Amino acid sequence: MASTYTKQVMNSTDVNRSVTRLAHEILERNGGADQLLLVGILTRGEPLAKRLQSLIQKIAEVAVPMGSVDITFHRDDFRNRLVVPQVKGTNINNSIDDKTVVLVDDVLFTGRTIRAAMDELNAFGRPQKVQLAVLVDRGHRELPIRADFVGKNIPTHEGEHVEVQLKEVDGKDQVSLAQFEGDE
Amino acid sequence: MKTTKLKKQVVLKGGMILDPIKETLKKGDVLIENGKMKSIGKMTPTKSADVIDCSGLIVTHGFCDIHVHFREPGREDKETLDSGSLAALAGGFTRVCVMPNTDPPLDSPESIRYTVDRGEECPIHIHPIGAITKSQNGKELTEMGAMLSEGAVAFSDDGLPVTDTGMMRNALEYATMFDVPVINHAEDLCLKKDGVMHEGKISTQLGLPASPDITESNMVHRDLELTRLTGACLHVPHVSSAKSTDHIRQMKKSNNKITAEVTPHHLFFTDEDLITYNTDLKVAPPIRTQADQKALIKGAKDGTFDCIATDHAPHTIEEKEGTFDLAPFGMIGLESCFGAVNRVLVKENKFDIIRLIQMLSVNPRKIMGFETDLFTNGNPAELTIFDPNKKWTFKKSDIYSRSHNSPFIGEALIGRVRATIVKGHITALV
Amino acid sequence: MLQQKHLLGLEGYPAEDIQTIIDTAFTFREVLDRPIKKVPSLQGKTIVNLFFENSTRTRISFELAQKRLSADTVNFSASTSSLKKGETFKDTAQNIEAMKIDAVVMRHPTPGAPLHLTQHINSIVINAGDGTHEHPTQAILDMTSLHEKFGHLKGLKVGIIGDISHSRVALSNIHGLKTMGAEVTLCGPSTLIPPFAEDLGVSVNYNVDEVIEWADALNVLRIQRERMGGGLLPSVREYRNLFGISTERLSNHKKEIVIMHPGPINRGVEIDSSVADSDQAIILDQVLNGVASRMAILYLLLGGKQEEGDS
Numbered sequence: 001m002a003s004t005y006t007k008q009v010m011n012s013t014d015v016n017r018s019v020t021r022l023a024h025e026i027l028e029r030n031g032g033a034d035q036l037l038l039v040g041i042l043t044r045g046e047p048l049a050k051r052l053q054s055l056i057q058k059i060a061e062v063a064v065p066m067g068s069v070d071i072t073f074h075r076d077d078f079r080n081r082l083v084v085p086q087v088k089g090t091n092i093n094n095s096i097d098d099k100t101v102v103l104v105d106d107v108l109f110t111g112r113t114i115r116a117a118m119d120e121l122n123a124f125g126r127p128q129k130v131q132l133a134v135l136v137d138r139g140h141r142e143l144p145i146r147a148d149f150v151g152k153n154i155p156t157h158e159g160e161h162v163e164v165q166l167k168e169v170d171g172k173d174q175v176s177l178a179q180f181e182g183d184e
Numbered sequence: 185m186k187t188t189k190l191k192k193q194v195v196l197k198g199g200m201i202l203d204p205i206k207e208t209l210k211k212g213d214v215l216i217e218n219g220k221m222k223s224i225g226k227m228t229p230t231k232s233a234d235v236i237d238c239s240g241l242i243v244t245h246g247f248c249d250i251h252v253h254f255r256e257p258g259r260e261d262k263e264t265l266d267s268g269s270l271a272a273l274a275g276g277f278t279r280v281c282v283m284p285n286t287d288p289p290l291d292s293p294e295s296i297r298y299t300v301d302r303g304e305e306c307p308i309h310i311h312p313i314g315a316i317t318k319s320q321n322g323k324e325l326t327e328m329g330a331m332l333s334e335g336a337v338a339f340s341d342d343g344l345p346v347t348d349t350g351m352m353r354n355a356l357e358y359a360t361m362f363d364v365p366v367i368n369h370a371e372d373l374c375l376k377k378d379g380v381m382h383e384g385k386i387s388t389q390l391g392l393p394a395s396p397d398i399t400e401s402n403m404v405h406r407d408l409e410l411t412r413l414t415g416a417c418l419h420v421p422h423v424s425s426a427k428s429t430d431h432i433r434q435m436k437k438s439n440n441k442i443t444a445e446v447t448p449h450h451l452f453f454t455d456e457d458l459i460t461y462n463t464d465l466k467v468a469p470p471i472r473t474q475a476d477q478k479a480l481i482k483g484a485k486d487g488t489f490d491c492i493a494t495d496h497a498p499h500t501i502e503e504k505e506g507t508f509d510l511a512p513f514g515m516i517g518l519e520s521c522f523g524a525v526n527r528v529l530v531k532e533n534k535f536d537i538i539r540l541i542q543m544l545s546v547n548p549r550k551i552m553g554f555e556t557d558l559f560t561n562g563n564p565a566e567l568t569i570f571d572p573n574k575k576w577t578f579k580k581s582d583i584y585s586r587s588h589n590s591p592f593i594g595e596a597l598i599g600r601v602r603a604t605i606v607k608g609h610i611t612a613l614v
Numbered sequence: 615m616l617q618q619k620h621l622l623g624l625e626g627y628p629a630e631d632i633q634t635i636i637d638t639a640f641t642f643r644e645v646l647d648r649p650i651k652k653v654p655s656l657q658g659k660t661i662v663n664l665f666f667e668n669s670t671r672t673r674i675s676f677e678l679a680q681k682r683l684s685a686d687t688v689n690f691s692a693s694t695s696s697l698k699k700g701e702t703f704k705d706t707a708q709n710i711e712a713m714k715i716d717a718v719v720m721r722h723p724t725p726g727a728p729l730h731l732t733q734h735i736n737s738i739v740i741n742a743g744d745g746t747h748e749h750p751t752q753a754i755l756d757m758t759s760l761h762e763k764f765g766h767l768k769g770l771k772v773g774i775i776g777d778i779s780h781s782r783v784a785l786s787n788i789h790g791l792k793t794m795g796a797e798v799t800l801c802g803p804s805t806l807i808p809p810f811a812e813d814l815g816v817s818v819n820y821n822v823d824e825v826i827e828w829a830d831a832l833n834v835l836r837i838q839r840e841r842m843g844g845g846l847l848p849s850v851r852e853y854r855n856l857f858g859i860s861t862e863r864l865s866n867h868k869k870e871i872v873i874m875h876p877g878p879i880n881r882g883v884e885i886d887s888s889v890a891d892s893d894q895a896i897i898l899d900q901v902l903n904g905v906a907s908r909m910a911i912l913y914l915l916l917g918g919k920q921e922e923g924d925s
Contacts (some may be wrong), residue, residue, distance in 0.1 A: 070641070123649065330852050354845040358803060361820040503870065
């Protein structure tokens with residue numbers, strides 16, 4: 001599908017500023033790094049969580065543990081679609097009981113991914129709190145889910161796609177809006 | 185017969201040296217030092233040497249019989265490993281393989297070990313052949329691997345055939361792992377029934393129940409085909425019929441893992457000799473017709489048969505003295521062997537003496553994987569000295585076995601063993 | 615995701631699909647390490663375990679896999695003596711179909727029975743062992759374990775030791791390993807190696823020490839005691855001397871070799887206790903991978919939408 005337009009919304013500096021602010025906000029809201037556990041949602045949530053982890057290390061001089069989740073098994077469309085899980089898979093080594101789990105993802109859209117991630121977390125224990133940090137919130141929720149920490153709000157309409165590119169995965173940091181031909 | 189220890193230096197002087205490997209027959213002397221081969225050729229013996237005059241005689245490799253029954257354990261009244269050794273020495277045999285149909289049979293690594301240990305005490309080399317099936321019951325394979333480690337050299341249920349074809353297949357299949365010969369006494373027992381001799385004009389004349397040649401040849405053919413299927417080594421024992429000879433000859437054209445033996449009595453006698461109801465001629469497989477005898481001689485000539493083997497089978501006088509139907513099958517044969525085969529093959533059928541000696545020494549050793557070149561310097565001396573032309577009549581006093589069931593008594597033989605050298609000793613016959 | 619609807623055997627099974635199953639199995643290994651070992655992927659799906667032959671281990675492994683995927687499981691054990699061959703098999707199959715089952719996991723003593731089943735019902739059929747023919751899920755878990763240990767299957771040298779001619783585990787392993795580019799040597803008593811084995815693309819060697827020298831891993835098969843003392847094998851003692859993976863034998867070879875066994879083990883016969891319990895043996899990993907790989911197989915065969923037009 002050819003895109004009819006692509007518009008850069010955040011450049012590399014913008015991305016990094018937002019991520020830094022997210023790190024500060026997480027620390028502020030939770031009164032420090034005590035009992036925090038960062039969990040990145042694969043694919044791009046994971047490198048984001050890693051960045052937050054090292055930023056928190058620099059700011060508060062605390063090593064916050066992190067893990068990652070693959071939501072494949074808890075997708076709510078599993079009855080209709082067969083998705084082969086990623087080889088990397090879910091990786092949570094620490095107990096999540098009584099922790100404040102901060103889920104990290106690149107884009108918050110319908111909220112279904114977050115619901116699946118919370119279901120996946122259920123298999124590991126019972127956190128004290130679950131918070132959500134996203135780089136971009138593009139609206140259009142289909143479930144009652146909200147983010148606690150947002151990098152940038154980017155209102156979109158149907159047919160538009162938010163593309164997040166990260167250095168670790170795509171070679172550069174950038175957020176763009178794209179519209180594809182044939183979409184309504 | 186007198187056995188003495190070899191002196192430090194012994195020279196066998198003035199004889200003809202027959203080398204069955206190089207296939208030469210020429211004048212020469214043999215020097216044996218400390219019981220080992222030192223040199224062959226023309227030599228002047230030292231003063232201290234024991235010189236044995238071999239003029240008019242042939243000096244060659246010790247004979248090897250790969251098919252004898254020494255009845256120990258169980259029927260020591262018929263033969264023991266010691267008495268069997270004496271019979272062997274009298275016949276020029278330095279090495280034998282004993283069949284496992286003893287009581288109990290040699291069907292376990294323990295019994296093989298027993299035979300090997302007992303054999304060490306005997307004046308000749310004795311190798312046990314292990315049974316194919318436990319108790320020779322035709323149902324369960326023996327522990328071939330373990331038995332080979334203890335010293336078994338081949339496997340056979342001889343005395344009895346392996347009747348179940350599936351079992352024979354399994355035995356051959358299993359033995360391919362070890363590449364040793366499997367020897368099957370080929371006789372269809374259902375066809376044989378109570379047959380005591382060859383089924384032909386003579387058996388009808390004598391009124392004795394008998395079995396036809398296909399009793400043997402059918403099973404020989406079966407075994408040959410199974411060998412082709414499995415790739416095993418097969419050695420066909422005591423072939424008695426023209427048909428079997430033909431099957432073997434044919435199969436050998438395309439398969440080099442098949443060997444076969446023929447006995448002196450099948451070459452020497454025919455069923456016509458049984459006219460006197462002599463129980464010493466009652467053997468299994470039976471002695472057949474003149475036509476079969478001719479075919480066997482031809483088979484020996486053209487290499488269908490690799491070796492001579494006596495199937496030396498001692499039975500007591502009491503057993504053989506009964507009526508023909510009740511007497512057990514078998515005759516002794518070690519002492520009379522050379523004189524008989526030399527007469528039939530060399531003197532009467534234009535056999536080359538070198539070829540005969542190959543059938544008595546090199547070939548049987550090759551089949552069993554024994555050392556074949558006995559003339560190698562440094563090898564312990566294992567030699568037989570014989571008179572190739574001596575005419576003599578086989579008498580009871582020529583027998584050294586515990587048993588005397590020999591139909592050769594009274595027969596004119598040509599060629600006689602004069603001395604046998606093995607295990608550091610020399611046994612001289614009159 | 616997988617090209618074939620059923621899993622009847624590994625003969626002709628595509629290499630990409632075997633790799634997909636192995637990769638997915640690793641993901642499910644992680645699920646088995648969680649406190650709550652459950653994912654909802656097969657919720658609402660019904661699977662029948664149809665076992666015409668006794669097997670506790672394989673059945674439990676399948677049941678666990680099914681339950682961890684939130685499927686509903688039903689067990690059917692039948693003794694062959696109570697079944698007249700042919701007629702009742704068809705009846706059983708059609709009864710299942712009438713109950714609207716999604717998949718059948720079947721173990722049957724007759725080679726070809728699972729294929730036969732697919733001709734009578736529409737459900738997905740997974741072969742849990744058909745007589746002396748194939749046992750594809752075992753081979754898959756074996757390959758998953760080898761992949762876990764070595765990181766790859768291509769070029770790996772695997773020796774299969776034991777009663778090959780009566781082993782469905784051996785045959786499936788031969789097909790699977792060859793497809794994935796490994797080399798296989800069979801070793802066992804010549805009476806227990808099928809004729810024409812080399813035609814399958816494997817080597818045959820009766821000398822187990824030579825095979826140990828050559829191989830990266832050994833798959834040691836169970837010797838059934840029923841085979842002893844008959845026309846095929848003389849005794850346990852002889853088998854152990856010639857082919858047993860004993861402590862003495864391994865200590866004669868100064869090399870690291872991975873030891874596998876499908877279980878149950880005859881300690882002291884085909885393998886010594888100390889070998890089975892050593893670090894070289896990955897037997898317990900095989901068991902765990904058994905559940906994980908069966909989860910992967912069920913997930914990939916049953917997950918997602920049912921095809922249109924099914925009853």
